[in-house]
Amino acid sequence: MTVLAVVLVSIILALPNVFGETAALQMSRKDRAAFTSDSFGQFEQLLQREGIPYEDLFTDADGRLWIRFEDVEQQIEARDVIAREYEGQFAIATTFASRAPRWLTGLGLKPMSLGLDLRGGIYLVYEVDVEGAVTQLTQVLERDLRKVLRDARIPYDEVAAAGPQVRVVVKDPAKVGAAIAAIKDFDAALAVREGSEEGRIVAELTAEQIRQRQDFAIQQNITALNNRVNALGVAEPVIQRQGLNRIAVQLPGIQDAAEVVRILGKVATLEFRLVDQVNSPLEAQRTGRAPLGSRLYKDRQGSPVLLKREVIATGEQLIDATSTLSQGEPAVDVVLDGRGGEEMLRTTRENLGKPMAVVFIEKERELVERDGRKVVVDRSSEDVISVATIRGVFSNRFQITGLTASEGQELARLLRAGALAAPLYIVEQRLIGPSLGRDNIERGFKALAIGMIITFVFMVIYYRVFGIVADVILVTNVVLITALLSLFGAALTLPGIAGIVLTVGMAVDANILIYERIREEVRNGNSPWAAINGGFEHALSAIIDANVTTLIAAVMLFAFGTGPIRGFAVVLFLGILTSLFTALMGSRALIQLIYGRRRRIDRLAI
Amino acid sequence: MEIFKKVTHIRFMEQRRIWYVFSAFIILGSIVLVAVRGLNFGIDFTGGIVIEASYSGAADLDATRGALEDAGFGSVQVQRFGTAADVLVRLPPAEGKAAIDQTERATAAIRAVDPAVEIRRTEAIGPQVGRELAEKGATALLMTLLFIGLYVVMRFQWKFSVGATLAALHDPFVVVGFFALTQMTFDLAVLSAILAVIGYSLNDTVVVFDRVRERLLSMRKAAPIEVMNTAINETLSRTLMTSGTTAIVVVSLLVLGGEALSGFATALLVGIVIGTYSSIYVAGAAALDLGLSQRDLMPPEKKQEVDALP
Numbered sequence: 001m002t003v004l005a006v007v008l009v010s011i012i013l014a015l016p017n018v019f020g021e022t023a024a025l026q027m028s029r030k031d032r033a034a035f036t037s038d039s040f041g042q043f044e045q046l047l048q049r050e051g052i053p054y055e056d057l058f059t060d061a062d063g064r065l066w067i068r069f070e071d072v073e074q075q076i077e078a079r080d081v082i083a084r085e086y087e088g089q090f091a092i093a094t095t096f097a098s099r100a101p102r103w104l105t106g107l108g109l110k111p112m113s114l115g116l117d118l119r120g121g122i123y124l125v126y127e128v129d130v131e132g133a134v135t136q137l138t139q140v141l142e143r144d145l146r147k148v149l150r151d152a153r154i155p156y157d158e159v160a161a162a163g164p165q166v167r168v169v170v171k172d173p174a175k176v177g178a179a180i181a182a183i184k185d186f187d188a189a190l191a192v193r194e195g196s197e198e199g200r201i202v203a204e205l206t207a208e209q210i211r212q213r214q215d216f217a218i219q220q221n222i223t224a225l226n227n228r229v230n231a232l233g234v235a236e237p238v239i240q241r242q243g244l245n246r247i248a249v250q251l252p253g254i255q256d257a258a259e260v261v262r263i264l265g266k267v268a269t270l271e272f273r274l275v276d277q278v279n280s281p282l283e284a285q286r287t288g289r290a291p292l293g294s295r296l297y298k299d300r301q302g303s304p305v306l307l308k309r310e311v312i313a314t315g316e317q318l319i320d321a322t323s324t325l326s327q328g329e330p331a332v333d334v335v336l337d338g339r340g341g342e343e344m345l346r347t348t349r350e351n352l353g354k355p356m357a358v359v360f361i362e363k364e365r366e367l368v369e370r371d372g373r374k375v376v377v378d379r380s381s382e383d384v385i386s387v388a389t390i391r392g393v394f395s396n397r398f399q400i401t402g403l404t405a406s407e408g409q410e411l412a413r414l415l416r417a418g419a420l421a422a423p424l425y426i427v428e429q430r431l432i433g434p435s436l437g438r439d440n441i442e443r444g445f446k447a448l449a450i451g452m453i454i455t456f457v458f459m460v461i462y463y464r465v466f467g468i469v470a471d472v473i474l475v476t477n478v479v480l481i482t483a484l485l486s487l488f489g490a491a492l493t494l495p496g497i498a499g500i501v502l503t504v505g506m507a508v509d510a511n512i513l514i515y516e517r518i519r520e521e522v523r524n525g526n527s528p529w530a531a532i533n534g535g536f537e538h539a540l541s542a543i544i545d546a547n548v549t550t551l552i553a554a555v556m557l558f559a560f561g562t563g564p565i566r567g568f569a570v571v572l573f574l575g576i577l578t579s580l581f582t583a584l585m586g587s588r589a590l591i592q593l594i595y596g597r598r599r600r601i602d603r604l605a606i
Numbered sequence: 607m608e609i610f611k612k613v614t615h616i617r618f619m620e621q622r623r624i625w626y627v628f629s630a631f632i633i634l635g636s637i638v639l640v641a642v643r644g645l646n647f648g649i650d651f652t653g654g655i656v657i658e659a660s661y662s663g664a665a666d667l668d669a670t671r672g673a674l675e676d677a678g679f680g681s682v683q684v685q686r687f688g689t690a691a692d693v694l695v696r697l698p699p700a701e702g703k704a705a706i707d708q709t710e711r712a713t714a715a716i717r718a719v720d721p722a723v724e725i726r727r728t729e730a731i732g733p734q735v736g737r738e739l740a741e742k743g744a745t746a747l748l749m750t751l752l753f754i755g756l757y758v759v760m761r762f763q764w765k766f767s768v769g770a771t772l773a774a775l776h777d778p779f780v781v782v783g784f785f786a787l788t789q790m791t792f793d794l795a796v797l798s799a800i801l802a803v804i805g806y807s808l809n810d811t812v813v814v815f816d817r818v819r820e821r822l823l824s825m826r827k828a829a830p831i832e833v834m835n836t837a838i839n840e841t842l843s844r845t846l847m848t849s850g851t852t853a854i855v856v857v858s859l860l861v862l863g864g865e866a867l868s869g870f871a872t873a874l875l876v877g878i879v880i881g882t883y884s885s886i887y888v889a890g891a892a893a894l895d896l897g898l899s900q901r902d903l904m905p906p907e908k909k910q911e912v913d914a915l916p
Contacts, residue, residue: 117866125735257728258710427732429709436658436726443864451858455851462847495795498867501859502802502874505852506809512851513813516844523613542816545761546809552753553805557798560746562739565798572802 003589006581007476013483016100016111022055023075024068024097025082026235027090034063043067046085052078055099068097095235095253112485113236114252115493115567116430118444120437121252122260125428126221130245133217133422134164134210140319140420141190142166144338145183145203152182157199164210168201176201186338214245216320217422222247224417227362228264242562246427257431268362270315270418272340274347275355275387276306297359299384307357307384312347313340315361319396321415323408330408332400334415341396348393358386360414385414444497451501452478455508463515465605469590470511473582477507480578481571493567503575506550510583513539513546518606528595528604536588543583547576614839619831622891629776629888636783643786648793651740653699653733655709658687662722665693669719677715679708688865692726699733743797750801751775754808762815763902769893770811773884777807780880781873795870803877806852810845810885817841818890822900830899834890849882 029035040057043065047054056068069075079092096119098111116123138161145166146159155171156179170179176194183192183203191204205213222239225247229237238250254260276294281304290296290306297305317340322333336344347356360383388400403411452474459467459474481500485492518535526534554576557569595604649656659665670693671684679697687694697712709730717723751774758767778800785792817837825833856878860871 127734426730427735429728429730431725431728433724433726435660435724439864440866443862444867447855447859447862447867450862451855454854454858458851458854494866495798495870498859498863498870501855502852505855506806506848508851509809509848512844512847516841516847520613520840538820542813545812545816548757549754549808549812550802550805552757553750553801556746556750556753557801560742560749561794561798562742565794568798 003585007479007586010476010480010483013109013487014479016098016104016109017482017486019099019101019111021096021111022068022070022099023072024066024095025075025079026093026095026097027065027067027082028063028230029090035059035065039065043082046081047078050077050081052081054078056097058102066097068099091230091232093235093253110486110489112482112492113489114437114441115491115496116250116252116437117432117494118437118441118492119252120255120432120434121250122254122257123428123430123432124249124251124260124264124426125242126225126247126249126424127427128218128221128245128247129423129425130214130217134205134213135161136420136422137209137213137319138162138164138166138205140317140337141187141203141205144186147338147342148182148186149179152178154179154182164205166203167195168203170199170201173199212320216416216419218245218247220416220419221422221424223413224268224421225249225264227268227417228266232260232263247424253434255431255433257429261426261429265424266362267421268315268360268418270318270415271359271361272312272314272344273307273310273357273359274312274351275357276308277354279306281306297357297382297384299387305357305384305387307359312343312356315418316420318415318419321412321419323405323412326399326401329401330403330405332403332408332412332415334398334400336396338396344398345393345395348390348395351390352393353390355387355389357384357388358411358415359383360385360418386411440494441497444494448497448501448504452504455504459508459511463606465594466511466515466518466591469587469594470508470515472590473511473587474504474507476586477575477578477582478504480582481574484574484578485571490570491567492571495565495568496571499568499571499575503572503579507575507579507583509546510539510543510579511587513543514583514587515606518604522604522606531604532591532595536584540584543580547580551576614842615835616839616842617835618838618886619834619891619894622887622894625887625891629884632783633776633779636779636786639783639786643789645782645786645792646789647740648791648796649696649699649729649731649736650794651736651743651792653731653736655695655697655699655712655731656727656729657695657697657709657712657716657725658727659693659695659713659716660689660724660726661691661693661720663720664690666719667693670695670716673715673719674712677711679712679715699731699736739794743794746801747778747797747804750804754804758808758812761812762819763898765893765896765898765902766815766819768896769889769891770808770815772892773811773881773889774804774808776884776888777803777877777881781876784876785873790869790872793869795867796873799870799873799877803874803881806878807881807884810848810881811889813844814838814841814885814890815893818893818898819903822898822903826900830894833900834894834898838886838890845882845885849878853878 037059043057052074054067054069054074058066060066067078069078075094079094082090083092098105100109100111142159142161145168149156149159149168154175156168157171158167158169160167168179170176176199179201180192180194183190183201189206189209191206193202194200195202218241222241225239229239229249229251232251232254234251234254236252240248242248249264251260276291279291279294281296284290284296284306285304293309294306295309297307299305313336317337319335319337324331324333362381386400388402400411455474456471459470461467463470478500481503514535517539518531521531521534522528551573554569554572558566558573561569665686667684667686671682674682674684674695681698683696685694686692695712695716697708709728713725713728716725751771754774755767755771758770781800781803785796814837817840818834821833821837825836853875856871856874859867860875863871
């Protein structure tokens with residue numbers, strides 16, 4: 001019964017894979033708001049007017065709009081039409097969508113996703129220069145310490161950053177104690193000690209500070225890459241940290257590597273500005289002219305905001321931003337460097353109770369098609385991401401409150417993305433063309449099908465009725481693997497297909513072990529039922545031992561492998577588990593089904 | 607149908623000396639081949655740039671090479687790949703941004719030869735990444751051997767484990783030797799095939815050992831060499847069947863899977879053949895020569911454990 005239940009569930013889970021995929025467009029609104037079913041009408045009309053047939057139109061859980069087409073030509077045509085009609089309003093990605101009927105997708109069932117080697121696309125690995133990130137921090141510290149010493153009226157000969165340290169030489173050796181006290185007062189977390197020579201002080205970042213800065217540098221770059229990938233309009237991008245200092249980016253369906261690298265290489269920054277409370281932003285929006293001394297911005301909802309021209313601090317002066325709880329309320333902790341803090345102190349002292357805004361600036365490069373030609377359009381996007389009232393006088397450390405928890409996280413994310421970026425460079429780049437992807441799928445599945453058919457025939461000839469049982473088991477096995485891969489949302493890669501092929505070969509093994517045992521028992525003169533029972537029983541320890549060894553190899557492959565190799569490891573691992581299950585439980589259930597009704601069996605067809 | 611109507615009685619173990627010599631010969635041969643010819647490492651391990659291009663007609667290798675040399679690339683490898691229209695270009699590694707620029711320049715040079723050319727794949731891997739992948743691969747290899755060895759020690763008596771581990775070491779050596787001999791590209795996929803081969807070879811060995819363990823207990827009076835022969839003969843038809851079916855699917859991968867899987871499938875095929883051999887002649891023979899006997903399994907608790915299982 002359990003066997004039957006598992007198999008039935010697996011068939012349903014694997015079902016979406018049967019319908020295949022077809023070309024589709026995936027659209028998201030630039031303001032990140034969700035599409036509702038109200039907007040269906042406008043696209044339906046547009047496509048009808050242009051005479052482009054489509055298969056389906058729907059929204060997904062993330063509020064993106066999908067339009068499915070019969071072939072790629074219609075998809076491309078529709079993309080151009082929509083891009084022309086609604087220029088700049090949506091990010092449109094060409095992708096593939098499952099043809100599975102709504103009642104299946106409605107259950108949250110999805111087909112296996114395909115790896116880059118099967119669908120084409122770009123794979124990039126960036127390395128974050130974490131040492132450079134630390135150097136940036138000590139350079140900021142160097143500037144800050146100069147100011148600290150000046151403010152404490154301690155004359156110095158030298159303040160210089162070197163690696164994770166800042167070395168200070170004070171003019172008067174008698175003032176070393178005072179200088180150390182001043183530095184400690186500025187930042188208590190620093191390790192400050194007297195140098196080997198007279199008048200020398202060494203301020204060093206602690207291991208914890210270095211680790212924090214490195215983590216920050218990587219997180220910041222991941223955030224920035226995420227933002228820019230969204231602008232690229234790629235469906236299902238994957239951006240993840242890899243190891244200590246790398247970031248892997250997967251962009252399915254994209255082909256122009258140079259363009260991707262240029263767009264992903266863009267730099268974001270921030271500006272802290274005071275809000276212009278005198279003039280009306282709506283008026284400025286209507287006339288299209290900002291009053292003297294002010295500039296017109298938009299917030300993320302698209303409403304106009306007027307900000308003063310003077311910049312208080314920029315992203316380069318932002319050291320850290322984290323979302324926290326302050327007295328139970330969500331808040332964002334912001335840390336600026338000394339220069340930024342000084343300016344902030346002056347501004348807040350003079351503008352208590354007035355609102356201050358943060359502008360997020362990113363230069364985007366977009367490829368727009370005009371009259372059939374591709375044109376590169378440079379767009380600098382400037383969004384007001386926060387407006388908050390100055391509630392006290394502060395310098396380099398302050399808090400932004402009055403947000404919901406998710407707003408707080410989003411603000412901290414954007415603030416970090418706009419902070420001084422650690423240098424990033426590409427260490428690995430793979431591009432797979434769409435035709436190669438198609439070939440890989442075709443060849444992989446052909447090899448799988450032919451290999452399986454030959455095995456099937458072979459097993460039936462060799463083990464007769466039991467061979468048929470083994471074949472049913474093999475098919476079940478492939479269904480189970482497909483179901484598990486679909487369930488986990490694991491991507492199928494070419495090595496993954498090879499893994500399925502290999503699993504088919506190995507899954508037979510457990511059956512062979514059992515059948516050979518049954519034959520032996522028959523030869524030893526046992527009755528058919530005793531032979532079947534004996535066969536299963538005696539083969540068990542060999543089956544377990546044999547599979548555990550391969551399981552270990554699969555785990556090691558997963559632990560140390562990267563990219564497609566992991567796909568192979570996952571399939572191998574799942575395949576061993578499913579083949580154990582099917583051979584031990586499924587096979588027995590089937591044999592019982594075939595022979596169980598007969599009270600007496602004279603001989604086994606094996 | 608059955609391969610052997612009755613259980614065979616091949617005197618495997620009596621000939622083991624001959625096969626020791628054979629094993630020693632192919633392992634030494636592999637080591638010499640790797641030392642002398644070296645492995646043709648893929649860019650996964652060395653870093654570098656690979657471009658796969660498909661021309662509209664038959665590819666002109668000399669024209670492609672010439673175009674790349676004119677574009678300032680010194681040591682270029684241009685070879686046919688799969689069909690007559692496909693070429694594979696390999697360039698030495700470059701660091702950081704330069705790698706991307708070089709890929710761009712090289713593809714431009716290839717396009718200049720034939721504007722209709724289709725760039726099917728480009729890969730640029732920094733030398734640092736290559737070194738790391740090689741390190742990780744070696745670690746994975748060692749860890750696999752270590753953990754499988756540990757498992758066998760846990761489940762079997764130590765003489766078995768030594769035999770099994772020897773066989774597990776034997777097989778990757780031969781596969782690597784084969785790649786040194788043929789100078790086929792040795793990349794990540796081949797390495798993962800070798801890991802799978804280790805698992806597979808152990809799988810074969812363990813099945814034989816399982817039977818040896820069982821027979822040692824049921825044939826208490828027999829000499830160990832008899833027990834070993836009986837066990838190998840009794841499992842022979844299973845060994846050949848399993849190797850056979852696995853070989854069928856791997857051959858199907860090799861023939862139909864295309865260039866992308868050919869290295870992987872070749873490594874598996876060589877590994878399956880050698881793994882089948884080694885589980886009989888290396889693992890079993892080694893355990894026997896270590897003086898395996900019935901005494902090693904006293905008290906016979908293992909037998910009960912097998913019977914107690916559902």
